[in-house]
């Protein structure tokens with residue numbers, strides 16, 4: 001029988017560990033959830049009012065679980081506040097030793113040197129944490145791989161146990177995370193599925209059941225799938241690789257559209273109506289970014305290669321090649337439309353994060369595009385992002401070397417980071433939309449949707465390709481998630497494009513790298529639009 005769970009520990013207070021722990025604590029008031037990280041600065045920030053990552057709805061969840069306070073906007077309601085059950089600490093070994101379940105949620109990037117460099121997964125942090133868990137965990141603790149890891153990693157942990165703690169029993173589970181940046185809280189509250197991989201023994205299954213019980217407090221049992229450990233580890237890599245493959249597929253079609261007069265948006269809508277294909281993840285753009293897709297495809301291809309399956313490895317690597325091709329093709333089109341010289345021109349980059357509603361800049365296509373533009377010696381490259389801290393952007397840009405000279409304005413380079421979109425766009429000859437933030441759109445987004453929170457979420461995402469967020473004046477709205485009432489949604493405040501157009505320098509160009517602009521409306525403002533997947 002599954003054991004009662006009182007203490008859960010997450011090792012790794014990053015994009016996965018922090019939000020996942022917060023939601024588990026929020027949904028299980030009787031379980032104490034501690035997130036540990038050896039980085040004391042990061043832990044201090046998780047314990048402060050300024051969380052180290054931005055995710056819509058996260059501050060609310062943390063406020064309830066960590067501080068025992070009522071959610072924002074509900075302070076006056078007659079609800080009883082609860083006991084805090086979410087903790088952030090840098091005392092790693094103590095929390096491990098006190099826990100019934102320890103989830104390892106540290107970074108597993110691609111190796112940058114040594115054997116398999118640029119392809120294999122760098123397991124340095126994971127191994128170090130696994131060793132620490134094996135050293136300090138009490139017998140019977142359930143050890144969970146939350147990080148994305150290569151197939152058969154659980155075997156490596158079992159080997160450590162045999163050497164470090166001979167005769168002590170631990171079960172290893174694989175429980176990959178499928179949340180996406182920018183929608184982490186929604187994804188955690190309403191996941192498509194939870195996958196729990198365990199050993200095919202009675203003890204393994206019982207451990208799986210114990211973890212399933214934690215999720216079952218808010219997720220229907222039919223969505224919790226149990227598999228063997230290897231299938232679970234592999235499923236995560238395959239899910240990300242197939243999502244990325246879908247993007248490279250539609251992006252490759254966008255190149256054909258640009259050359260023929262077909263519209264990629266129309267092609268996506270037409271094929272998306274085929275229930276077998278589905279309508280999600282068909283937005284053509286400048287290629288995917290983020291810390292996961294490229295790394296997971298590399299990892300999958302590397303596994304295939306190690307197994308001697310070279311054709312399989314080559315097949316998946318092609319997804320990455322198309323992704324780079326798409327980004328470079330777009331940058332080349334911008335330069336070509338600006339008559340192959342930027343020397344006297346100001347180009348504004350709108351959006352820097354790898355996708356909307358996040359401050360995550362890892363593997364963002366923006367930096368590569370800026371690099372390419374810098375090679376053309378522009379008068380100015382202005383950068384504006386509504387979510388990212390300008391200092392973070394500046395630091396990344398400062399690290400760029402442009403023909404040996406600095407890239408950033410205050411260091412003498414042409415790049416300038418703004419915290420105001422209108423200032424960034426003033427005087428620009430061209431604006432490039434690099435991230436799909438709703439505020440960059442030139443069509444109003446508003447709708448009233450009915451039904452359960454789940455129906456609303458998917459309807460809004462499908463119709464408007466925005467995350468549901470209630471308007472300030474929504475008459476029915478009590479909370480941004482989880483209630484079964486009708487809601488009125490609007491996008492966050494959008495940019496005033498006529499004001500931007502007035503301040504631009506002719507000829508005014510807009511390069512829409514995310515297919516979010518209505519070109520005909522823009523042309524009425526005197527702005528010429530070039531969009532991905534459209535001949536223009």
Ligand code: UGA
Pocket residue numbers: 148177178179180181182240243247280281282283284285286287288289290291292293354355356
């Ligand atoms: C991805 C997966 O979607 C998650 O399920 C997974 O848990 C996560 O990786 C991970 O392994 O941690 P994420 O990279 O955060 O999540 O974000 P996505 O929404 O998948 O977007 C990835 C990239 O694809 C972004 O650059 C986005 O702009 C781009 N994209 C997405 C498109 O260009 N078109 C689309 O239609 C969808």
